[in-house]
Amino acid sequence: MSSTITTIEDDNTDVWGGGNKPLNSSYGKLMMWFFIVSDALTFSGFLAAYGFSRFKNIDSWPIADEVFTHFPFLHGVDAPMYYVALMTFVLIFSSVTMVLAVDAGHHMQKGRVAFYMLLTIIGGAIFVGSQAWEWGNFIRGEYGAVETKGGQIYQFQSSETGKRIALHDFAVEIPSERVQHESKNGVWYMGESTLPSYTTQEVISGFVANDDIVIKTEKIDENGHKIILSREESLNKITQAVSVVEGANLVNNEYGNRLFADFFFFITGFHGFHVLSGVVINIIIFFNVLVGTYERRGHYEMVEKVGLYWHFVDLVWVFVFTFFYLV
Amino acid sequence: MGNSTHKLEIFRGLVKFKSNQSKIWAVLFFLSVVTIIEVALGIVKPEVLIVNSFLSMKLINWIFIILTIVKAYYIMWDFMHMRDELRGLQASVIITLSFLIAYLAFILLVEGNYIFDVMYEGFVSWNF
Numbered sequence: 001m002s003s004t005i006t007t008i009e010d011d012n013t014d015v016w017g018g019g020n021k022p023l024n025s026s027y028g029k030l031m032m033w034f035f036i037v038s039d040a041l042t043f044s045g046f047l048a049a050y051g052f053s054r055f056k057n058i059d060s061w062p063i064a065d066e067v068f069t070h071f072p073f074l075h076g077v078d079a080p081m082y083y084v085a086l087m088t089f090v091l092i093f094s095s096v097t098m099v100l101a102v103d104a105g106h107h108m109q110k111g112r113v114a115f116y117m118l119l120t121i122i123g124g125a126i127f128v129g130s131q132a133w134e135w136g137n138f139i140r141g142e143y144g145a146v147e148t149k150g151g152q153i154y155q156f157q158s159s160e161t162g163k164r165i166a167l168h169d170f171a172v173e174i175p176s177e178r179v180q181h182e183s184k185n186g187v188w189y190m191g192e193s194t195l196p197s198y199t200t201q202e203v204i205s206g207f208v209a210n211d212d213i214v215i216k217t218e219k220i221d222e223n224g225h226k227i228i229l230s231r232e233e234s235l236n237k238i239t240q241a242v243s244v245v246e247g248a249n250l251v252n253n254e255y256g257n258r259l260f261a262d263f264f265f266f267i268t269g270f271h272g273f274h275v276l277s278g279v280v281i282n283i284i285i286f287f288n289v290l291v292g293t294y295e296r297r298g299h300y301e302m303v304e305k306v307g308l309y310w311h312f313v314d315l316v317w318v319f320v321f322t323f324f325y326l327v
Numbered sequence: 328m329g330n331s332t333h334k335l336e337i338f339r340g341l342v343k344f345k346s347n348q349s350k351i352w353a354v355l356f357f358l359s360v361v362t363i364i365e366v367a368l369g370i371v372k373p374e375v376l377i378v379n380s381f382l383s384m385k386l387i388n389w390i391f392i393i394l395t396i397v398k399a400y401y402i403m404w405d406f407m408h409m410r411d412e413l414r415g416l417q418a419s420v421i422i423t424l425s426f427l428i429a430y431l432a433f434i435l436l437v438e439g440n441y442i443f444d445v446m447y448e449g450f451v452s453w454n455f
Contacts, residue, residue, distance in 0.1 A: 023412070023413050023415050023416040023419075024412070024413050024416075025412065025413075025416055030416075033416070033420060036420075037420055037423060037424060040424055040428075041424070041427060041428070044424075044427075044428040044431060044432070045431065047432075048428075048431045048432045048435045048436075049435065051432060051435060051436050051439065052435040052436065052438060052439040053439065054439070055436050055439030055440045055442075055443060056439040056440075056442045056443050056446075057443070058439075058440075058443055059443075059447070065369070065370075080369075080370065081366060081369055081370065082366075085362065085366040088362055089359065089362065092355065092358050092359065092362070093355070095402065095406055096351055096352070096354075096355045096406075098406075099351050099405075099406045100348065100351060102408075103347050103348060103351065223377070224377060304408075307406075307407075308407055311402055311403075311406040311407045312407070314402060314406070315399055315402045315403065315407075318395055318398050318399055318402065319395060319399070321395075322365070322391050322392065322394075322395040325369070326365060326369045326391045327388045327391050327392070
């Protein structure tokens with residue numbers, strides 16, 4: 001196993017003196033594997049909890065294809081998952097450049113290590129930026145919905161074209177005096193978040209006035225499609241609406257089950273934080289390569305250890321991609 | 328510490344590369360193909376794979392999960408150089424993770440399914 005780099009001279013024959021290498025791996029690499037195993041368990045805890053909540057609400061969970069439909073510079077185009085797929089490619093590619101950097105390190109080629117590290121950093125930065133963009137779209141929302149007292153989300157769509165309809169396309173303006181309650185105007189711990197653009201009454205009136213709008217419920221039929229109500233049922237159900245929801249936050253979201261947005265924020269957020277710290281660590285190592293730290297040390301094992309972490313982040317994304325976006 | 332020390336064959340020795348770099352590019356190609364298949368299936372959603380299920384999971388989801396594990400294998404074995412490590416290290420990582428994750432997933436999914444049944448068939452209305 002001479003592909004793994006020797007960091008300690010083998011003259012220390014004392015087993016407990018720190019000289020020997022368990023499993024033929026250096027101390028640093030072994031510790032990185034310990035970290036990776038424990039971190040993998042953290043992520044699987046998140047994903048298993050997601051699976052739990054999804055199985056618990058299996059007949060009403062949001063369909064990822066209908067939530068993530070944006071692609072940069074293509075406004076109004078329904079592009080399910082293309083962007084996430086692109087992000088996956090970016091991350092896999094940055095993994096490849098990392099592995100090439102490690103390979104160049106084995107050959108002690110300083111220039112190539114630095115070059116590939118730089119490409120890896122750029123790839124990671126593109127990925128984090130893309131995730132921020134995804135979050136932005138997710139939080140802003142597109143169509144808006146209403147929520148019932150029981151916490152169900154009703155979305156709206158046209159009964160003729162079957163296309164989703166945004167609140168601002170049909171809600172009527174009713175002059176009203178509702179002001180956002182801010183904590184500075186009352187007890188300091190009581191405030192409220194930004195008011196939605198329309199009141200519930202405005203949405204309901206607009207809904208009643210437009211004959212071609214029907215309600216799209218959270219429930220899924222046996223073919224995996226969301227159940228669409230008839231116009232009569234819709235008119236009946238719309239009266240149950242108690243609040244207007246636009247976009248997503250930790251309390252409610254316009255896409256459906258409240259837990260969906262929570263898991264989206266926690267899982268992709270936790271992963272995005274890993275990518276971000278990976279980029280920061282990569283930058284530190286990149287500068288160390290540039291100033292020749294590892295050249296003087298005689299080996300590039302540090303690049304290999306950072307590489308392990310970076311590949312792990314990629315590995316986790318493969319699973320997040322499958323369980324959050326595909327399945 | 329040259330290329331000669333890496334194990335250069337993938338697919339159980341079916342393909343053997345001359346250098347570590349060409350192996351890396353080939354693995355990238357393979358991972359990309361798998362990802363493209365996944366995304367294509369996710370967009371097309373063939374009727375056959377959705378209607379039919381195996382062990383109460385849709386065939387398409389089985390395909391997704393198996394392809395994901397295949398991808399994970401190649402990322403770990405070739406990018407993380409697990410292929411070059413000792414069997415002991417491979418086993419301590421893989422057995423620990425696969426046992427604990429399978430156990431956790433099994434317990435939580437069965438429990439989630441049970442709670443769904445209770446809410447679905449119970450007398451209490453959850454939709455008010």
